[in-house]
Amino acid sequence: MGTVRSMLYDAGAAGLSAKHKLWLEKNGAIFGNGLFNILIKVKDTGSISQAAREMSMSYRAAWGKIKVAERHWGVPLVVTQVGGEMGGGAKLTPSADELLKRYRQFQQEVDIFIQNSFKVTFQGWPGP
Numbered sequence: 591m592g593t594v595r596s597m598l599y600d601a602g603a604a605g606l607s608a609k610h611k612l613w614l615e616k617n618g619a620i621f622g623n624g625l626f627n628i629l630i631k632v633k634d635t636g637s638i639s640q641a642a643r644e645m646s647m648s649y650r651a652a653w654g655k656i657k658v659a660e661r662h663w664g665v666p667l668v669v670t671q672v673g674g675e676m677g678g679g680a681k682l683t684p685s686a687d688e689l690l691k692r693y694r695q696f697q698q699e700v701d702i703f704i705q706n707s708f709k710v711t712f713q714g715w716p717g718p
Contacts (some may be wrong), residue, residue: 606715612700614693619662626693628652629686632668636679665689680717 631641642652660667667686672678682690685707 606712608704610700617662619629619659621659621663621689621693625655625659626690628647628655629667629682629690632656632680633682633687633690636681638668638670641680676699 611622613620615621620699627645628641631644635644636640638653638656639649642649645652656668659665665685666683667679667689669683670678670680
């Protein structure tokens with residue numbers, strides 16, 4: 591699973607659906623789908639610049655989101671290496687890897703809960 595997205599649940603013939611978004615918040619800094627996907631791309635590409643390009647955003651915007659989260663959450667997320675013979679790069683810290691793992695698990699559990707609750711709550715309702 592490379593990205594997290596808002597989920598859509600359909601109750602059937604009535605055409606009724608449930609949608610949700612999920613994020614974590616600490617000290618005013620949000621960790622949601624955007625930052626999750628930036629970190630996934632950094633992990634996959636080894637580059638903040640490449641991750642930003644793949645998400646159609648500027649390097650500055652991607653790096654800024656990472657730095658804000660690190661500052662407000664008090665956890666380093668990305669380690670960078672400048673230049674050198676092999677070129678620069680970026681990799682996730684163990685804390686960032688663990689955050690991605692836990693966020694993905696939490697997202698999946700919330701998805702299942704919402705899907706089940708929606709089905710139970712609206713099953714058989716003829717709708718408007």
